[in-house]
Amino acid sequence: MSLTLIALGATVAVLLALLVWTLRGSERYIGSRTVSKPVEGSGRTHVNFLPQMRQALRSEDSEFLMRAGFSGLRNRVRRERRRVALLYLSALRQDFEELMRISRIIAGLSPEIGVGQELERLRLRTSFLWRYRIVWMSLWAGLTPLPQISNLSNLLSGYSVRLEEAMKELGERAAIVAEMVSSPDRRSIHPV
Amino acid sequence: MAGLTKYVQWVWGISVAVQAAVCVVLFLRGNFRRVPFFTAYLMSNVCQAVALYVVYYQFGYGSRTAALIAWWSQCIPQLLRVLAISEVLRLVLKPYRGIWGLGWRVLTFAFSVVFSVSLIGSWHELSWAVLVADRGFHLAFGVAVVACLLLAHYYLIPIHPVYKALLGGFCFYSCTVVLANTIGGILFLHGNANFQMIWQLVTMGAFVAVLAVWAVTLRTPLPEPTQREVSPETAPTYWEMSPRINERLRLLNEQLDRFWKPEATH
Numbered sequence: 001m002s003l004t005l006i007a008l009g010a011t012v013a014v015l016l017a018l019l020v021w022t023l024r025g026s027e028r029y030i031g032s033r034t035v036s037k038p039v040e041g042s043g044r045t046h047v048n049f050l051p052q053m054r055q056a057l058r059s060e061d062s063e064f065l066m067r068a069g070f071s072g073l074r075n076r077v078r079r080e081r082r083r084v085a086l087l088y089l090s091a092l093r094q095d096f097e098e099l100m101r102i103s104r105i106i107a108g109l110s111p112e113i114g115v116g117q118e119l120e121r122l123r124l125r126t127s128f129l130w131r132y133r134i135v136w137m138s139l140w141a142g143l144t145p146l147p148q149i150s151n152l153s154n155l156l157s158g159y160s161v162r163l164e165e166a167m168k169e170l171g172e173r174a175a176i177v178a179e180m181v182s183s184p185d186r187r188s189i190h191p192v
Numbered sequence: 193m194a195g196l197t198k199y200v201q202w203v204w205g206i207s208v209a210v211q212a213a214v215c216v217v218l219f220l221r222g223n224f225r226r227v228p229f230f231t232a233y234l235m236s237n238v239c240q241a242v243a244l245y246v247v248y249y250q251f252g253y254g255s256r257t258a259a260l261i262a263w264w265s266q267c268i269p270q271l272l273r274v275l276a277i278s279e280v281l282r283l284v285l286k287p288y289r290g291i292w293g294l295g296w297r298v299l300t301f302a303f304s305v306v307f308s309v310s311l312i313g314s315w316h317e318l319s320w321a322v323l324v325a326d327r328g329f330h331l332a333f334g335v336a337v338v339a340c341l342l343l344a345h346y347y348l349i350p351i352h353p354v355y356k357a358l359l360g361g362f363c364f365y366s367c368t369v370v371l372a373n374t375i376g377g378i379l380f381l382h383g384n385a386n387f388q389m390i391w392q393l394v395t396m397g398a399f400v401a402v403l404a405v406w407a408v409t410l411r412t413p414l415p416e417p418t419q420r421e422v423s424p425e426t427a428p429t430y431w432e433m434s435p436r437i438n439e440r441l442r443l444l445n446e447q448l449d450r451f452w453k454p455e456a457t458h
Contacts (some may be wrong), residue, residue, distance in 0.1 A: 008331070008374050012367045015334050019363050022341040023356050096444045101348075103437045108347050110430035113290035115297070117434045124441045131445070 085139055089132065096128055196253055197389050203396045208241045210403040217410050226414040229279040230358065233272035240265050263322055270329060273362070277333070280358050281340050283417065284351050290430070291347050295340050302339045307332035327373040330366040337363045357409040361402035368398035 065074040103121060107113045196204070215234050218224040224231040244262055251258045281299065285292040310328030337359055344351060351359075376391035384390075 002378070005374050005378060008327075008370055011331070012334075012370055015338050015363065015367055018338045018342065019360060022338070022345040023351070023360050092444060096441060099437055099440055099444075103434065104347050106430055106433055106437075107290060108288050108349065111289040113294060113430060114434065115294060117438060118294065120438050121434075121441065124438065124445055128441070128445050 082139060086136065089136055089139065093128075093132055096125075100125060196248070196392075200389055200392045200396070203393060203400065204241070207396050207400050207403065208238055210400055210407060211238050211241075214403055214407045214410060217407055221411060221413055223410055223414045226283070226417070227276070227279055227358075229272060230276040233269060233276040236269045236272050240269055266326075273333070277337060277359070277362055280355055281337075283414075284344060284355050284359075285340070285349065286417070288347070288349060291343065291349065295343055298339050298343055299336045303332045303336040305332075306335045323373055323377060327370050330369040330373075334363050334366040334370065337366075352415050354409050354412055354414055357405055361406055365398055365402050369395055372398075 061077065065071075065077060100121070107118065211234050215231065215238065218227070218231050218234070243265060244258075247258050247261050251261075278296075278299065281295060282292065285295045307328050310331050311325060341351075341359060341363075372391050372394040375394075376387050379387035379390060
């Protein structure tokens with residue numbers, strides 16, 4: 001019976017925490033992110049900065065500094081590169097969250113939505129956030145060697161062109177949605 | 193009314209008085225037109241309280257007849273409670289037809305699953321069946337409400353403060369009942385003589401607190417139901433854009449995957 005009490009107590013505590021979070025958080029979230037920040041910037045993507053990222057992460061520079069005997073400088077460069085990699089990761093997340101925001105607005109305006117599509121998006125988001133935290137911590141702790149990140153950047157370049165084109169197109173579509181959500185109260189919108 | 197302690201009688205009386213006050217506020221402000229099932233729920237509670245008072249007076253509080261009538265009479269307010277919460281959620285989500293379509297499925301699914309799971313095992317102890325069923329109902333109710341609120345939060349849907357108070361009140365009361373039923377059961381098993389009084393005071397006290405919040409918030413007129421004209425173009429836009437956005441999300445995920453599994457890049 002005491003086990004039942006613990007299980008039910010924990011369930012109730014989680015329910016009450018979620019209740020408070022959803023009821024308190026909704027106004028702030030909508031106020032700060034949907035209304036005051038429309039989606040005018042949705043067409044931009046941080047993948048556009050990939051060439052600079054690739055340049056910054058090239059392993060040849062590090063090898064040259066090591067051969068030349070500038071070990072202090074080399075360590076500093078490695079730290080800076082790690083910082084850049086972390087910033088790039090954060091930028092990827094921004095791209096991801098922006099896409100999520102657009103998708104939710106479109107779903108909110110649509111008279112019908114696909115459960116499969118929405119569940120797939122939820123799965124992708126969960127997967128992304130999980131990996132993001134792992135990779136971020138790994139990079140921050142210096143566990144991921146930079147040459148591998150450099151290899152990654154080579155691979156990303158293949159995606160960059162496709163993503164850039166797709167994001168540009170999405171941005172144009174999002175501009176239409178932006179007009180719909182620019183009103184302070186989305187409930188009064190007539191998305192005609 | 194022997195058997196009911198003075199404290200319980202007082203809290204019961206206060207509960208009925210506050211419910212009557214909320215009903216008056218609903219009628220004076222005209223809000224009963226917006227939330228008819230919620231109004232019916234409160235009125236059914238008041239009627240049930242009056243009926244139970246008569247039954248307890250007639251048959252005695254401890255009699256089996258009174259207990260049977262008391263539990264069976266719970267069915268009507270419980271049914272109206274479900275209808276009332278569905279009504280409020282419908283008012284919140286109805287302007288978003290797609291989300292509402294998803295929302296009522298979530299509500300039904302969450303309620304059915306949790307209620308069914310919570311009833312497992314109750315058949316072995318028939319004496320506990322009513323208690324377990326009541327607890328399961330409230331647990332399922334709380335989970336369903338929170339699931340719908342999470343849905344609204346996820347899709348950035350604004351909720352009017354009055355509806356927040358109604359939904360929050362229902363959920364808070366259900367959570368309290370779940371805990372009170374569990375603790376009451378444990379106290380009974382340990383032979384605590386006051387287990388019934390404690391259970392009654394906790395559940396009724398929580399309900400009075402919720403009613404007080406409702407009485408204050410319902411003085412504000414409820415918003416007009418929003419009539420949104422849905423463009424026929426929005427549905428194709430969703431079906432066209434949604435898979436493409438998912439594809440973009442998948443690509444971003446793959447990028448992270450290369451960080452996670454760097455050997456795949458070779």
